[in-house]
Amino acid sequence: MATTTEEPRSSADKHPDEEAGRPPICGELVTIPTSLTVTAARYANRTGIDPAEIRDVRCTLQAHPTGDHWAFIVEATETTGVWTRWNATDAPEVVFVLPDCPATDPEQQAICSEFEFHDGGHTWQVDDPWDHTARA
Numbered sequence: 001m002a003t004t005t006e007e008p009r010s011s012a013d014k015h016p017d018e019e020a021g022r023p024p025i026c027g028e029l030v031t032i033p034t035s036l037t038v039t040a041a042r043y044a045n046r047t048g049i050d051p052a053e054i055r056d057v058r059c060t061l062q063a064h065p066t067g068d069h070w071a072f073i074v075e076a077t078e079t080t081g082v083w084t085r086w087n088a089t090d091a092p093e094v095v096f097v098l099p100d101c102p103a104t105d106p107e108q109q110a111i112c113s114e115f116e117f118h119d120g121g122h123t124w125q126v127d128d129p130w131d132h133t134a135r136a
Contacts (some may be wrong), residue, residue: 022127023120026059028069032084032092040073040082040095049074057084060113060128062120070118083115 057071
């Protein structure tokens with residue numbers, strides 16, 4: 001088995017949020033079973049959703065060495081979303097309709113995109129390399 005090492009990055013190569021010291025999101029990717037996407041769409045009362053469009057999800061919580069991963073699947077109402085969870089040994093097997101996190105960034109008035117009582121930082125407190133709108 002070949003071993004590779006990543007070259008240390010210079011400060012010029014770092015993402016601006018890394019410079020600011022924002023912790024990264026977890027980013028663990030998972031493909032949820034079609035049966036769960038169908039259930040998620042049903043809970044959200046969104047019959048027009050193609051289950052294939054919402055099968056690949058990722059954990060957007062702040063990076064965590066242990067515990068469950070959580071991923072948003074689809075909005076259910078203006079104040080709730082359908083989520084799933086999994087861990088290192090078990091794939092997603094259930095969906096939850098959870099209330100949205102009520103926290104708001106006091107400086108930019110941006111709302112948190114996680115569920116209420118989530119672990120880790122709020123959306124604006126973590127670095128999400130896939131969120132290009134946060135860099136605009």
